[in-house]
Amino acid sequence: MNFLKQFISNPKDTGAVASSSKQLTELIVDSADVPSKKCIVELGCGSGVFTKEILNQLPAKTTFFCLEINPKFVAQTKKLCPKATVYDASASEIQKYLNKHKRKTCDTVISGLPWAMFDKQKQEELLGAVYESLEKGGTFLTFAYLQGRALPTGKKFQKLLNETFSKVEVSEPVWKNIPPAIVYKCTK
Ligand SMILES: C[S@@+](CC[C@H](N)C(=O)[O-])C[C@H]1O[C@@H](n2cnc3c(N)ncnc32)[C@H](O)[C@@H]1O
Incomplete structure (x- = not known):
């Protein structure tokens, strides 16, 4: 199973032909x-x-879980990271899984979702679920490919971030990622 194969069978949800690079991974997780x-x-x-990088830096008492809709990717993450809790579930169900972990909110959401592939309604639904799940002052981190930012859906997503969060910071491009990408760091 590889990324490209998943992209060919389901381009809209996969949104990428390869995993994020080490440089993009370090930037988003360190942020x-x-x-x-x-x-x-x-x-x-x-x-x-x-x-894998989150687990490397994770304090023992911190609650951490992943939501992923593609069962093949769920299996792949579990294989790479046997200590991770990975649910075969949509990001829209974040509240349900926080409750399962006896939490009402979280302080951080790190997203790999392909926002520029989603239409306005789906962007609003998923970003709304993220926003509701975050405590006040909480952080939402996500990335966008440079070419995806130029698409109407990419522009809509950036506008939605600016309308939703009290602060939105944009990183310098990670040129070594394929394709190059930026990271959005948003504060509720
Ligand atoms: C661009 S890939 C990013 C994967 C990885 N985080 C990385 O950076 O290499 C997007 C991932 O989001 C998943 N995905 C798409 N829609 C989703 C949803 N509604 N809920 C959970 N995962 C979703 C896809 O199956 C895919 O694994």
């Missing part, structure tokens, strides 16, 4: 300041590259 967090949710873990 989350994992060692200071109490509850982290990862959305769309794919093959588990962010998951």
Whole structure:
């Protein structure tokens, strides 16, 4: 099973032809300041590259789980990261899984979701679920490919982030990622 195969069979949900690079992984996970967090949710873990780096930095008492809709990716992340809790579930169900972990909210959401592949309604539904799940002052981290940012759906997503969060920071491009990408760091 490889990323390209999943992209060919389901391009809209997979949204990428390859896993994120080491450089993008380090930027997004380091921006989350994992060692200071109490509850982290990862959305769309794919093959588990962010998951592995999050686990490397995760304090023992921090709640951490992943939601991934593709069962093949669920299996791949579990294989790469046997200590991770990975649910075969949509990001829209984040509240349900927080409740399962006896939490009402989390302080951090790290997303690998392909936002520019989603229509306006799906962006609003999923981002709404993320926002409701975050405590005040909580952090939402996600990335966008440079070419995806130029699409109407990419522009809509950036507008939605600006309308939803009190602060939105945009990183410098990670040129070594294929394709190059930026990271959005959003504060509720
Ligand atoms: C661009 S890949 C990113 C994978 C990985 N985080 C990385 O950066 O290499 C997007 C992932 O989001 C997953 N995904 C898409 N829609 C989802 C949803 N509604 N809920 C959970 N996962 C979803 C896809 O199955 C895929 O694994």
